[in-house]
Each structure stands twice: as structure tokens, then as C-alpha cells.
Amino acid sequence: MEIKSAAFVTSLPRYGAFPGRGLPQIAVAGRSNVGKSSLINSLCRVRNLAKTSSTPGKTRLINVFLINNSFHLIDLPGYGYARVSRKEQESWGHMMEEYFDQADPLRLVLHLVDIRHAPSAGDRQMNAFLYGHGLPFAVAATKADKLSRAQRGKMMPVLARDLAVQPWEIITYSSHTGEGRDKLLTRIAQGLDEPVE
Numbered sequence: 001m002e003i004k005s006a007a008f009v010t011s012l013p014r015y016g017a018f019p020g021r022g023l024p025q026i027a028v029a030g031r032s033n034v035g036k037s038s039l040i041n042s043l044c045r046v047r048n049l050a051k052t053s054s055t056p057g058k059t060r061l062i063n064v065f066l067i068n069n070s071f072h073l074i075d076l077p078g079y080g081y082a083r084v085s086r087k088e089q090e091s092w093g094h095m096m097e098e099y100f101d102q103a104d105p106l107r108l109v110l111h112l113v114d115i116r117h118a119p120s121a122g123d124r125q126m127n128a129f130l131y132g133h134g135l136p137f138a139v140a141a142t143k144a145d146k147l148s149r150a151q152r153g154k155m156m157p158v159l160a161r162d163l164a165v166q167p168w169e170i171i172t173y174s175s176h177t178g179e180g181r182d183k184l185l186t187r188i189a190q191g192l193d194e195p196v197e
């Protein structure tokens with residue numbers, strides 16, 4: 001698959017109506033600062049399509065992008081940002097529940113985890129949620145450029161074990177080098193081709 005066009009549609013404080021809703025969706029989920037917005041920009045090859053920040057907790061809204069006039073890419077707010085209040089964490093939880101309840105037709109969730117760290121409690125919760133709801137997902141290990149081959153070799157089995165997937169199913173990704181882009185696009189195309197009940 002190639003991305004021929006990418007456009008920002010809207011930012012939603014909570015999931016609901018937006019122009020063009022009803023197209024297949026691919027959602028991007030993961031901890032704050034894991035590289036969700038960077039992944040979207042590098043995938044679409046548009047520098048500032050999704051706002052990135054070195055300060056975690058930047059994306060507090062559900063951001064919707066229209067790709068190839070045929071599907072929506074959804075940048076979900078990150079979890080696990082330590083400095084948010086309990087109330088904010090709860091509102092994040094409600095936001096996500098609303099999203100996953102209504103995001104129809106959701107074809108694939110890209111679950112991003114940082115390749116340098118063992119999955120956090122939040123990562124494991126997200127993984128359990130995806131399995132629990134029978135949602136189709138793919139794990140992408142971000143910031144791959146930050147590790148050597150040897151270091152990756154150590155991390156992949158840890159990520160695979162904690163997220164209950166096979167190591168070879170994890171897509172190593174770098175927004176900086178473009179590593180993993182083709183694989184991820186192929187996986188997205190596959191998700192779009194496989195309607196789920």
C-alpha cells in the first residue's frame with residue numbers, strides 16, 4: 001500500500017460525530033511519548049500532520065486523519081503519563097472506552113511500545129484490553145534507531161512475552177530512519193482488507 005494523501009480531519013475531546021465518519025479506522029494507541037504522532041507523520045511522510053512533542057502528554061484529544069480518501073487513522077491520547085491527576089486518568093479511561101465501544105468499523109489497532117523498555121503496567125493493561133475485546137491489533141516497537149542489534153535481540157523476547165505475541169510478529173519501527181514503514185503499511189492494508197465482526 002502507498003499513502004497518496006493524508007489530511008487532518010478533526011480533534012475530538014470525546015469520540016462522536018465527525019465529517020466522513022463510517023470509513024474503516026486504524027487506531028494508534030500507546031503510552032505517552034512512545035512516538036504515536038511521529039509514527040503517523042513518518043507513515044504519511046508529512047512532517048507536521050500530527051503534533052509531536054518531547055513533553056509527554058501532548059495529545060489529549062482524539063485526532064482523526066483521512067488517508068487516501070478511504071480510511072481514517074486515529075491518533076489516540078497516550079496513557080501512563082505520571083504527572084496527570086487521578087481525575088484526568090479516569091477521564092482518559094472513559095474516553096478510550098467510548099472510543100473502542102463506538103469505533104466502528106475499527107479494522108486494526110497499532111499498539112506502540114518503546115523498544116528500549118519492558119512493557120509498563122499500562123502497556124500490559126492495553127494488551128489485555130485488546131485481547132479481552134477481541135480487537136485485531138499489531139504491536140510496533142518504536143524508537144528502534146536507539147538500540148543496537150544486540151540490544152534489540154535482548155528486548156524482543158521480553159516484549160513478545162509480556163504482550164503475548166510472537167517475537168516475529170512485532171514490527172520494529174523508527175520514525176527517524178523509516179525502518180518498519182513498509183511492513184507497517186502492509187499490515188495496515190491487510191487489516192483494511194479483512195473486515196472484522
Ligand SMILES: Nc1nc2c(ncn2[C@@H]2O[C@H](COP(=O)(O)OP(=O)(O)OP(=O)(O)O)[C@@H](O)[C@H]2O)c(=O)[nH]1
Binds near residue numbers: 030039077
Ligand atoms: N529516536 C527516536 N525518537 C523518536 C521516535 N519517534 C518519536 N521520537 C521522539 O519521541 C518524542 C515523543 O514523540 P511523539 O510522537 O510526540 O509521541 P506520542 O506518543 O505522540 O506522545 P503523546 O502525544 O504525548 O502521547 C519526541 O521527542 C520524538 O521526536 C523514533 O522513532 N526515534
Ligand SMILES: [Mg+2]
Binds near residue numbers: 036037051075
Ligand atoms: Mg501524540
